[in-house]
Amino acid sequence: MSESILHLENVSVFQKENLVLNEINLEVKKGEFVYLIGKTGSGKSSFMKLLYGDLPLLEGSGHIVDFDLKTLKEKDIPYLRRKLGIVFQDFKLLPDRSINKNLRFVLKATGWTDDSLMDAKIEEVLGKVGMKTKGFKFPHELSGGEQQRIAIARALLNDPELILADEPTGNLDPQTSVEVMKVLQEINATGRTILMATHDYALILKYPSKTLKCDGNKVFEVVQKAV
Numbered sequence: 544m545s546e547s548i549l550h551l552e553n554v555s556v557f558q559k560e561n562l563v564l565n566e567i568n569l570e571v572k573k574g575e576f577v578y579l580i581g582k583t584g585s586g587k588s589s590f591m592k593l594l595y596g597d598l599p600l601l602e603g604s605g606h607i608v609d610f611d612l613k614t615l616k617e618k619d620i621p622y623l624r625r626k627l628g629i630v631f632q633d634f635k636l637l638p639d640r641s642i643n644k645n646l647r648f649v650l651k652a653t654g655w656t657d658d659s660l661m662d663a664k665i666e667e668v669l670g671k672v673g674m675k676t677k678g679f680k681f682p683h684e685l686s687g688g689e690q691q692r693i694a695i696a697r698a699l700l701n702d703p704e705l706i707l708a709d710e711p712t713g714n715l716d717p718q719t720s721v722e723v724m725k726v727l728q729e730i731n732a733t734g735r736t737i738l739m740a741t742h743d744y745a746l747i748l749k750y751p752s753k754t755l756k757c758d759g760n761k762v763f764e765v766v767q768k769a770v
């Protein structure tokens with residue numbers, strides 16, 4: 544049986560005292576590529592936030608990578624996030640430093656100290672997203688698609704078991720979206736699990752995969768033709 548990366552039972556998601564989603568039962572196995580769809584305000588981002596420890600698990604039980612979301616303490620959150628690669632719609636790169644320094648900043652913040660190991664890791668992740676020659680550039684010198692590739696490279700720095708991507712193509716034109724999607728597909732093909740929230744149905748049709756939908760406070764799996 545393949546390894547479970549995410550398991551939720553009867554989970555509710557709250558924003559402050561407001562219930563956003565409830566009765567979520569879900570299993571994601573190692574190596575899966577899963578889409579999360581749903582209209583604006585249906586709870587996709589809130590769901591992601593629960594998974595990376597930004598919202599507490601108040602109801603139900605949940606396990607993600609090796610962490611129990613129910614008993615997760617504030618001090619555990621940085622360790623959980625090291626096992627997750629998180630990619631946002633806005634790339635959240637630090638504007639005042641080069642790509643290499645952006646990546647080095649994350650490595651140092653997550654406990655890396657050896658310069659040559661850091662250099663090798665940065666080269667490896669830039670290679671994975673086809674950006675090996677761009678490390679000296681500043682974020683504003685890159686296109687949106689290139690910045691998103693760097694954000695994906697940054698998410699790969701600590702060899703995450705699960706990548707959570709919240710509308711990673713939301714700010715990109717259709718062609719660039721496909722390029723970024725190809726990068727995510729390649730990463731998935733190396734055995735990494737990806738959960739991607741998206742509004743982009745064209746991408747889902749082009750790259751069909753398991754699809755979850757947030758609607759009416761629920762999360763359920765949809766068959767492709769009903770998307």
Ligand SMILES: Nc1ncnc2c1ncn2[C@@H]1O[C@H](COP(=O)(O)OP(=O)(O)OP(=O)(O)O)[C@@H](O)[C@H]1O
Nearest residue numbers: 558559563581582583584585586587588589590757
């Ligand atoms: N910080 C917050 N405080 C209170 N309520 C919030 C907060 N963030 C979101 N909400 C509410 O939670 C519900 C779900 O929002 P969420 O951002 O999860 O939706 P979404 O599906 O990600 O939407 P979008 O596609 O627009 O990003 C909405 O009703 C929203 O108003």
